[in-house]
Amino acid sequence: MSSWIIALYPVLILALAGVAFYEHQKSVSLSLPVSPVLTVLTILLPLLAALHAFFHPSLLALSRATAASPIQKLLPTLLQALQLILTTILATLLASDAIPSPVRDCLLETRWKGFWTGHDADSIRRVQDALNCCGFNSMKDRAWPFPHGAPEDGAGENCAEKFGRTVACREPWKRAMQGGAGLDGAVVVAVGLLQVLSWVMGRRWAKGRSRDYLTLKLYRHGITRSEIPIFRQIRHHTAKRDPLFAAGHTPPGEEKLFPVLCYIIHTADIRVAYIKEENILTGIPDKRAFEAFFRAELETPSARKLVGKGSVLVYQSRTFGGTATADEAVAWYSAVLGDLLGAADGNDVNEADLAQPVCYRAPEVNFGMAWSYPVDVWNLGLVEGHNLFEVSDNKDKEIQRHLAEVVGMLGPPPRDRVQRIKRDVFLKDGEERNGGFLILKPDRLNLDKAGKRLDEDYRVKFVAFLKSMQQWRPEDRKTARELLSDPWLALGDA
16 A cells, blocks of 8 residues: 555544444434444444454465465455455445335334333433434324323323424434434445455555565675674664766766765774675665666567576666656665675774785785775775776785786885785785796776866866875775865765
């Protein structure tokens, strides 16, 4: 159900039950020839409908479970059918009481005759007083006070003269019965409509759930760290930026995404040690963006092909945006850092742990030195949309190749860093060691020449921003807090 229906549903149920209870009390007070079982069931029907609506989704999910028994599979449908049958029976019986007929007139006549022959003065008086009438067919027809009896009971007095009334009770009493039955019938019909609405919304919910994706989180056994404490520590930290699509329907630029990541790193008091593009997730709360995406995929399916001897189906990617509705839907997004298995809280001490994948690994980690928060700043400087360093595994040769690429970008490490290295990866002059052979350094990546197509002022600030994170010494890198006030990020907020 939508949120407003969920909020309104209990109010409607209580209101309908209240109306039914009022009519039940009125029927008892006027001694109407209506079965009390009928009016009591009318009171219970809204409450039963509420219980069914509350438990139906759980029963439906249980019935669709693989291990469900035959009874469990039939239970949701059976309860729905029983409720529908009860609603239909009540509506039919109440409709017969609400429609004028000789049978109803006969019931009223029989009920009044029973009062008279049984000398039930209290019942006759309640009807006459409530409806301001006297007698049944006429004002003198079996009216109270009775013509015979004790003087203290008013015997011999005339009802019309005593109370100044001018109508007999037959028609007002019949209208009271028809009106009560009609109102109870309206309650039953309203409950039936709510049942149908609940059923339709429940089917939509179940249909939507059937299209959901199930994500399995796999944990490795035998490791000392767990993501659970990290998640507990940072669960209250969120950061939102806008817009996800800037002018021209482009993906979020670094000037929009970097402040979010800097904020998370600065406030969460953890060392993530695994920041890369794949682990930066964005949440879009407005479903219209996905609806536009699904519609576009249905109208113009993405290109696809089978690879690996036909065992893997590969789809061409499709971006969000491009329409006014979709762009408005993704105007706000939330950034989330995932895969925190290698994260450490602020109290952890890391002396020689080989954290991070090789291509994202900070120099101090490869050197066997203690590492802390600056490793995240190093990772942040590598979020460029592609890998700056091309290495694939954790072997010694790949580690040294990675260091060679870092040297190719930053130049040789400072001598004070070489002297503190705890792993035998460099000669004393700063050249790499690999069993007596040097690994050739790739052509140096000159950051000063990056972004030639950008506006010059923008490019200069951007390059300075990158250099402030890509430093050999951890203490030379800006902190996350300092990055938040960097001039280049200020351009993104302008």
